[in-house]
Amino acid sequence: MRLFALLLLSLIATSAAALDEHSYARYDRVRVRELYLDLDADFAQKQLAGFAELVLDWRDANARTLDLDTRDLTIERVAFADGQGGWHAARHALAARDPALGSKLTITLPRQAPRVRIWYRTSPQASGLQWLDAAQTQGKRHPFMFSQSQSIHARSWVPLQDTPAVRFTYRARIGAPAALRVVMSADNDPKATGAGGWRFTMPQKIPSYLLAIAVGNLEFRPLGKRTGVYAEPERIVAAAKELTDTEQMVDAAEALYGPYRWGRYDILVLPPSFPFGGMENPRITFATPTIIAGDKSLVSLIAHELAHSWSGNLVTNAAWKHFWLNEGFTNYVENRIVESLFGREMAQMQLVIDQTGLFESLRELAPGDQWLVPEIGAHRDPDEIFSDVPYVKGAWLLRTLEKRVGREAFDPFLRGWFDAHAFQSVTTDDFLDYLRKHLLDKHPDAISKAELHAWLFEPGVPKDALLAHSASFAAVDTARDRWLAGEIEADAIGAKGWVTQEWLHFLDELPATTTAAQLGELDSVWKLNATGNSEIALRWFRAGIRAGYQPIRVPLRAYLIEIGRRKLVVPLYEELAKKPADKQWALAVYAEARPGYHPVTQHTVDQKLGLAK
Ligand code: BES
Ligand code: ZN
16 A cells, blocks of 8 residues: 555655646646737837637546646636637636746636637737837837747747747737738748738747747848848848858758648847847748858758757757757758858868867866766756757767767767657657667667767767867967967958957967967958957957957947847956956946846846846
8 A cells, every 4th residue: 555655655656747847837637739829019018919819629537627837917808619619717826926936827627628728918028029220220110029038938928828839830920010010930021011910820839938929110121932031120131142042051951851741931130139150940040130141151050940840849849958959950951051052161170169168068067067968956047057068068979979980870860860750749768768769779880878868968078079070170279389478460360261269269369478469460451350250259358358458448349339149249358257347348338238138148147247137
């Protein structure tokens, strides 16, 4: 009897533990299968208001409650369908707000209703939306709004089971001011006019973090037969010019991993406050305008977001601790697409840049956060442990396997993984099972248990991990060393023919001892203070802060005020925070910049500058 009770207890414990710790959803009992959104975008109030209808799949005969995730939503009323065309008020309770997870909304039903409807309003501070004034756009005439749902921000604009373990299809009707266009992660139609509301259908099942919406003065340009770009009219020409390789990228990815399964692939170029480089919203990647360098040198970001159409959107991490299954796989696939479009040397250069970045971040990360599969814990927002580890270490593990078994074996294996788990959510254990059955069976010596364990559950990178090597970078290293040693002048470093990646590497490896005078020399020959390339500027400014090279201050200030992309501004504030005088200056610039930043960026910079409450 006692044994039985123990067994039962441990069963209950494992089933709860198998659920996503960052969601209140009990999807072992009931799952959302379809979503219908009927919302109006109100720019004066900075809110979305209307209702969400959820179609339910009941999985447990005894279940009568539906627990949803919400954050800062005002719930107006809730109704359930009786299945005979009638709707009835439903009992519901909104729990106290948890700082990491938001508020659980519990709907208690008299029976297992097929549908529920929730009428609600979002908060102007919704963590997943940014409402921009006209002044923050390029055209300066119309306001703009966009969502960023990953990781757990969909709950701030839709009450739902906000976990990547649950997938659903959706439809929507969105009302918006007449001058503006609405796009969603769905079947956007460039010819739609929005008369009577903008209507969308997403027929493929997606997890909640891929729900996306943007509203603004948008124009469309086709790029290829199934690709195109949306941007403000003032940016559309530059955007379309920069992104002409997009259709070819889709072809290259298909050649490697099978058909693109989402219909169209469009890109939305957002205003500069977009907090990320890119977001893989299905059918419409959201991208920062900082990738528009004028010479296509930063378009590997599109390869990355496109790659998610296989790794992430098709085969999805079932919880955020398995994030490397999204980003490590995507970083690997991105590099393969880059290699097939731009050649092996370009791909190698990017690998070296990634590895340099990884080693730098490993120096700062707690050992547990260096695991590929970290224990996040429900009290921590998954965004807080975001780092290079899942991306670069994850891809590095895959590349290790690729090297050991050869591409003839590894490419079909990876394609098989995507096919076998298409439109499903997966864990690291699922991957390990698949790896054993479909790769290690024929190549048992490819990797040992101990080595796999080291990659997944130990800090750092295994000692014998193969470092990437680039011949062009070896030449850059030599030039840098000779210049620093005073053997050659700045104009003799040979940078005339350098591509962006060579500059990134040159600047990444400038030693801390580089002086302001040396940076001055470099600047007078190579005009780095005037670079229009956001990635070069990031590294140049960081070197300038370290060396106390004052002429960077004017362009640096403009950069920090204009751009809200987290990866580009946070390292600069971090560098500035190291010396008291620089920190004073940073605080003054931030006071001006902060209102224009997205909540995600504000949150991180607040922490780095010691302003967090
Ligand atoms: N899915 C990520 C962005 C993300 C991750 C948003 C976690 C919120 C939480 C996207 O695919 C991504 O990785 N973007 C990178 C660019 C990429 C080239 C490494 C970025 O935004 O910098
Ligand atoms: Zn990604």
